[in-house]
Amino acid sequence: VRRVRIPHLQAMKERGEKWAMLTAYDQYSAEIFDEAGIPVLLVGDSAGNNVFGFETTVPVTVDHLLPLVKAVTTSARRAMVVADLPFGSYQASPEQALGTATRFMKEGLAHAVKLEGGKAMVPEIELLVRAGIPVMGHVGFTPQSEHVLGGYKVQGRGDAADRLVDDAVALEQAGCFAVVMEMVPAPLAARVTEVLSIPTIGIGAGPDCDAQVLVWSDMAGLRGGKPPRFVKKYADLRGTLAEAARAYAADVASGAFPAAEHSFEE
Ligand code: KIV
Ligand code: NA
Known part of the structure; x- marks a missing residue:
């Protein structure tokens, strides 16, 4: 089985072929989604509120996520596995980001990492990419900053739209291979998808992104309570x-x- 790689995702964008990403946190979810043909699996820090029982992603550490990343990379034969960098493990400096990302690549056997933030993260992204680590960006609503953003709120409305486009462009120029857009008005996400030459991956970002992502426990109805508006429940x-x-x-x-x-x- 050939592993999914960056050029495959780039080719799908060029062909206008939409694809789905899912989170995975363990052996069975990784095996099942890999066998179902999901090309990219994200070991998200959403493990905080889907595996570890926290209310947010803020308390999640590298020690929490590393064993989950290793479980998913050793269980998925074909999917590209992306490791989320937890809050506080990369924002201090490019050197800190490289140290953390290196652990996920070496010890977790990840194929890429993801980090949150726009322009401010350019120095970190440039160093990782220069070191040979593929980086997925994440703009719009960034859960690690929810205390600054004032809760789960749609981002990029009104005057903030141009800034979001600039952030996404900065991520592409810094060398990201894809960008997640979370809780962004659909027309703005469409505009970013048009402007960028790398794939956009939407969650609560409308139908015009190149790809979509959902947290698997939301998508499959494992979590209790009412899911967010942007979730579609495919099982109970x-x-x-x-x-x-x-x-x-x-x-x-x-x-x-x-x-x-x-x-x-x-
Ligand atoms: O942690 C996560 O699951 C994520 C996705 C929702 C993009 O960051
Ligand atoms: Na995340």
């Missing part, structure tokens, strides 16, 4: 698992499980 895994757990417990209580076929003879 939470309901399916709850039903399985209740059926198993009932079988144990009634003595229906284990049956003879689950038991060993002398």
Whole structure:
């Protein structure tokens, strides 16, 4: 099986072929999405609120994410695996970013890294790319800055639109191979997608991005409660698992499980 690489994603943009990215945090999600043909898997710091039980991505550390990245890279045969750089692990300096990204590439066996931010991140991105590490950018709503942004809010409305375009252009010029746009008005995301020659990956950014990304536990209905507006729920895994757990417990209580076929003879 040939691994998906940057030129494949670039060729899809040029052909106008849209593709889907999903998060993955462990062996089974990686195997299943890889076998389903998802070309890019993101080990997102959304693990904070999908694996580790935090409310936000802010508390997530390199030590949290590294083992998950390694699990996904060793389980996915074809997908490109992108490791998210956690809050506080890259913003201090280009050297800090290189140190962190190197750990994800060497110890996590990642194929690329992702970091949040626009123009301000250009020195970090340039150093990583010069060192041989592919970088995915992330603009619009950036969850690691939610305390500055004042919560989950659409970004790039009104006067902020031109600034968002400038940020995205700066990321491309710095050497990013793709850019995530999160919670951006659809027409603005379309404009950025037109302006950039690298693929744009939308989440809450309308239908005109080159690709889309969703958090897998949102997409498959594993999380509880009402998902954000930009999520489409393709399954009800939470309901399916709850039903399985209740059926198993009932079988144990009634003595229906284990049956003879689950038991060993002398
Ligand atoms: O952490 C994450 O899952 C992400 C995607 C939603 C883009 O950053
Ligand atoms: Na993230």
